[in-house]
Amino acid sequence: MHTRMNIAVVGCGTVGGATALHLIENADAIRTRYSIDIRLSAVVDKDLSRARRIGLPDALLSQDVEPVLSSPEIDVVIELVGGTGFAFTLIERALSAGKHVVTANKALLAHRGRELFAAAHAAGVSLAFEASCGGGVPIVRAIYDGLAGARFDAIYGIVNGTCNYILTQMIRRSISYDDALAEAQRDGLAEADPALDVGGHDSAHKIAIMAALAFGVRVDYDSIRVGGIDSLDLIDVQMAGRLGYVPKLLAIAERTASGLSLRVGPALVPQAHPLAWVSGPFNAVSVYSYPTGHTMYYGRGAGGSATAGAIVADVVSIAVGGYPAVFAAPGIWPDQTPAAQIADATQTARRFYVRALVDDRPGVLSELADHFGTHGISIAGMHQDEMADNGDALAPVVLITHRVVEANLADAVREIAALPEVAGRCTVLAIVDEPREALIDHA
Amino acid sequence: MHTRMNIAVVGCGTVGGATALHLIENADAIRTRYSIDIRLSAVVDKDLSRARRIGLPDALLSQDVEPVLSSPEIDVVIELVGGTGFAFTLIERALSAGKHVVTANKALLAHRGRELFAAAHAAGVSLAFEASCGGGVPIVRAIYDGLAGARFDAIYGIVNGTCNYILTQMIRRSISYDDALAEAQRDGLAEADPALDVGGHDSAHKIAIMAALAFGVRVDYDSIRVGGIDSLDLIDVQMAGRLGYVPKLLAIAERTASGLSLRVGPALVPQAHPLAWVSGPFNAVSVYSYPTGHTMYYGRGAGGSATAGAIVADVVSIAVGGYPAVFAAPGIWPDQTPAAQIADATQTARRFYVRALVDDRPGVLSELADHFGTHGISIAGMHQDEMADNGDALAPVVLITHRVVEANLADAVREIAALPEVAGRCTVLAIVDEPREALIDHA
Numbered sequence: 011m012h013t014r015m016n017i018a019v020v021g022c023g024t025v026g027g028a029t030a031l032h033l034i035e036n037a038d039a040i041r042t043r044y045s046i047d048i049r050l051s052a053v054v055d056k057d058l059s060r061a062r063r064i065g066l067p068d069a070l071l072s073q074d075v076e077p078v079l080s081s082p083e084i085d086v087v088i089e090l091v092g093g094t095g096f097a098f099t100l101i102e103r104a105l106s107a108g109k110h111v112v113t114a115n116k117a118l119l120a121h122r123g124r125e126l127f128a129a130a131h132a133a134g135v136s137l138a139f140e141a142s143c144g145g146g147v148p149i150v151r152a153i154y155d156g157l158a159g160a161r162f163d164a165i166y167g168i169v170n171g172t173c174n175y176i177l178t179q180m181i182r183r184s185i186s187y188d189d190a191l192a193e194a195q196r197d198g199l200a201e202a203d204p205a206l207d208v209g210g211h212d213s214a215h216k217i218a219i220m221a222a223l224a225f226g227v228r229v230d231y232d233s234i235r236v237g238g239i240d241s242l243d244l245i246d247v248q249m250a251g252r253l254g255y256v257p258k259l260l261a262i263a264e265r266t267a268s269g270l271s272l273r274v275g276p277a278l279v280p281q282a283h284p285l286a287w288v289s290g291p292f293n294a295v296s297v298y299s300y301p302t303g304h305t306m307y308y309g310r311g312a313g314g315s316a317t318a319g320a321i322v323a324d325v326v327s328i329a330v331g332g333y334p335a336v337f338a339a340p341g342i343w344p345d346q347t348p349a350a351q352i353a354d355a356t357q358t359a360r361r362f363y364v365r366a367l368v369d370d371r372p373g374v375l376s377e378l379a380d381h382f383g384t385h386g387i388s389i390a391g392m393h394q395d396e397m398a399d400n401g402d403a404l405a406p407v408v409l410i411t412h413r414v415v416e417a418n419l420a421d422a423v424r425e426i427a428a429l430p431e432v433a434g435r436c437t438v439l440a441i442v443d444e445p446r447e448a449l450i451d452h453a
Numbered sequence: 454m455h456t457r458m459n460i461a462v463v464g465c466g467t468v469g470g471a472t473a474l475h476l477i478e479n480a481d482a483i484r485t486r487y488s489i490d491i492r493l494s495a496v497v498d499k500d501l502s503r504a505r506r507i508g509l510p511d512a513l514l515s516q517d518v519e520p521v522l523s524s525p526e527i528d529v530v531i532e533l534v535g536g537t538g539f540a541f542t543l544i545e546r547a548l549s550a551g552k553h554v555v556t557a558n559k560a561l562l563a564h565r566g567r568e569l570f571a572a573a574h575a576a577g578v579s580l581a582f583e584a585s586c587g588g589g590v591p592i593v594r595a596i597y598d599g600l601a602g603a604r605f606d607a608i609y610g611i612v613n614g615t616c617n618y619i620l621t622q623m624i625r626r627s628i629s630y631d632d633a634l635a636e637a638q639r640d641g642l643a644e645a646d647p648a649l650d651v652g653g654h655d656s657a658h659k660i661a662i663m664a665a666l667a668f669g670v671r672v673d674y675d676s677i678r679v680g681g682i683d684s685l686d687l688i689d690v691q692m693a694g695r696l697g698y699v700p701k702l703l704a705i706a707e708r709t710a711s712g713l714s715l716r717v718g719p720a721l722v723p724q725a726h727p728l729a730w731v732s733g734p735f736n737a738v739s740v741y742s743y744p745t746g747h748t749m750y751y752g753r754g755a756g757g758s759a760t761a762g763a764i765v766a767d768v769v770s771i772a773v774g775g776y777p778a779v780f781a782a783p784g785i786w787p788d789q790t791p792a793a794q795i796a797d798a799t800q801t802a803r804r805f806y807v808r809a810l811v812d813d814r815p816g817v818l819s820e821l822a823d824h825f826g827t828h829g830i831s832i833a834g835m836h837q838d839e840m841a842d843n844g845d846a847l848a849p850v851v852l853i854t855h856r857v858v859e860a861n862l863a864d865a866v867r868e869i870a871a872l873p874e875v876a877g878r879c880t881v882l883a884i885v886d887e888p889r890e891a892l893i894d895h896a
């Protein structure tokens with residue numbers, strides 16, 4: 011009378027190992043609670059050293075994935091191989107063989123999700139991916155189920171724990187990006203090659219998935235404007251903090267008059283916004299929807315333990331039939347939805363933080379302001395520290411603009427950077443203000 | 454080919470009106486996205502003035518609920534009458550008639566949920582209640598679906614927007630409880646009779662529902678220890694703030710060695726905990742589960758608009774079949790789960806804040822410390838302001854204890870309050886420290 015599901019975990023790294031342990035440890039509790047029998051039947055990896063170290067039963071271990079794919083006994087394949095090569099083939103073959111697939115592979119879904127969702131639909135099985143966005147944070151479900159029936163207006167996500175940890179260290183301890191990265195690498199919180207994280211692409215993969223789901227559109231990955239935190243100067247972290255802002259790597263998807271604006275990059279969040287409080291390796295996603303207003307989802311965005319939680323939740327939802335019921339609805343999955351109309355992210359009006367390093371001479375500030383004025387950019391505030399009388403004649407000057415389109419601002423900033431009294435490049439950071447919540451009025 | 458659902462809204466107040474508008478406005482978008490036809494077929498209220506004011510079509514309006522209950526055309530009844538009398542009968546009759554029911558009625562579910570879930574199971578229909586806890590925050594789904602397969606360790610909720618708004622005003626503007634309440638009433642953020650909110654019972658209803666769901670047990674409402682914010686002094690809000698704590702009305706359910714501890718009351722949250730940031734009328738629920746660790750869910754806990762969002766999400770989930778799939782699992786619904794083993798909440802070890810108003814005489818502080826020592830209570834910190842030399846000889850003294858069982862502390866506090874140099878009662882507030890997250894190790 012219990013639904014029985016035999017599970018294969020393919021890829022036994024940090025997440026795969028934690029997932030296998032979770033499946034074994036909690037099988038009894040899951041049976042009691044959901045009346046389903048979830049049984050770990052196979053763990054596959056080329057390198058089984060971790061699987062052995064964490065004590066997974068030898069009888070489950072294999073270096074060969076073929077028996078998993080050909081066995082009619084396996085109901086669900088959990089893909090934790092990573093990458094977009096072998097993982098694609100593996101998932102496609104598993105789906106074609108009539109197996110449900112659960113994956114945490116954000117890069118694969120962002121680049122080739124459409125093909126895989128089509129394959130899942132064709133085979134009448136589920137492709138579930140809660141763990142691909144925000145690790146343990148159930149944000150994927152919030153979008154397709156918790157906010158079902160809502161109109162999505164904006165998603166602002168802190169979805170890369172490595173970046174958020176580095177930024178938190180820079181803010182709290184006034185250390186440079188390079189030093190904070192080196193420490194994060196030493197503490198196992200950043201990869202040896204951190205490019206995917208600090209360059210913004212990991213966050214872009216996640217916003218591609220969330221945006222497709224929320225806005226009911228197909229998102230071409232290349233339509234996302236991607237920047238990272240790797241060029242962020244400590245001086246800007248400090249100046250922003252003193253002006254009431256917290257720098258975050260934000261992944262943004264928002265509805266604008268000209269289409270969907272998709273952007274990843276360092277941005278300043280006002281200290282009063284809940285996203286400003288998210289520190290260390292934690293993730294959080296703010297969703298603005300109508301009529302629910304602002305909701306935010308917070309938790310561990312990475313790590314074996316939290317990610318294993320999200321993966322097993324997908325397995326349970328497939329087994330009880332909850333996920334397949336939603337998955338059958340054609341309008342929210344990116345293989346059957348229309349292509350997104352993409353807005354030019356540089357045309358979105360925002361406030362901006364502009365910082366220049368200038369010669370401390372009379373008249374410099376008004377000269378900067380004049381250049382902005384020429385381009386029709388209105389200055390909301392200006393900040394310059396009192397100079398120490400130590401002969402160092404270069405001073406950072408920060409200008410906060412009123413709402414302006416980034417493309418217009420860029421011209422003014424180029425002019426200013428070319429002035430003889432301005433040293434080096436100017437920093438431009440978007441300020442992300444809270445959107446006005448749309449609520450049902452008079453009701 | 455589309456599933457069609459005819460909906461009746463019973464009770465057209467703030468939430469009912471918003472729900473009706475949401476169903477009408479977004480029916481097309483829901484059809485596109487989920488391939489279901491959701492049709493508002495009836496709006497019932499004794500008083501139809503709001504329904505007319507917000508422009509609901511006259512043909513839908515009725516003062517009589519009988520046609521809704523007897524019509525085979527109505528698939529879902531949305532109960533927004535409130536209270537535990539007529540609402541109980543209405544839901545029971547609707548379920549018996551084979552209709553799904555969606556409700557936001559926390560008091561009813563906390564007191565008589567078991568009977569209603571049993572009726573729903575007997576009739577093979579759904580009783581959905583996302584809107585009963587945390588308004589628009591999809592916390593109910595997070596528990597039964599997003600964290601499916603997890604072991605729940607603790608739930609800490611700020612689930613009453615009125616209380617959180619009042620506390621935020623006391624903190625930010627240093628005004629008394631009475632003044633903050635009067636303002637909240639004037640601004641429509643507190644009821645004319647605020648007892649259910651400020652006395653803690655509204656929060657207790659919600660923690661009863663969440664705890665039953667998370668811990669898979671039946672919760673007797675009377676087993677919850679309930680306190681409110683109505684006796685909170687401004688002086689304690691201020692002193693706590695200076696010591697790094699934020700006072701919140703917390704609803705707590707946590708697993709202890711002796712059972713499930715259930716408690717609602719004012720408590721101090723360390724400023725570094727995310728719950729400390731939740732201000733104004735917003736709600737947030739922190740969930741500690743294994744292996745996911747800490748997740749938090751944030752949003753508008755009340756108001757027609759956000760609550761309507763949660764209600765319509767339930768309707769969509771019922772229509773696509775997601776909710777019924779989970780609802781069929783017997784182990785998580787409080788009609789079929791075992792009774793909770795309840796721990797004595799006064800036996801939970803915590804740190805505490807104790808404040809006394811004392812004569813500013815030499816030796817008073819050491820006398821207070823002695824009384825704690827006699828009871829084996831260890832003091833972690835003590836705080837007394839420097840006295841102004843204005844003849845006012847009464848000074849507030851704050852002691853922060855190490856972890857201690859509340860029942861033991863109570864004896865010491867009684868003794869101290871009886872000392873001739875202590876004026877009036879002493880304030881005792883629990884300090885809620887973040888539980889250690891359970892994570893899968895070495896994986």
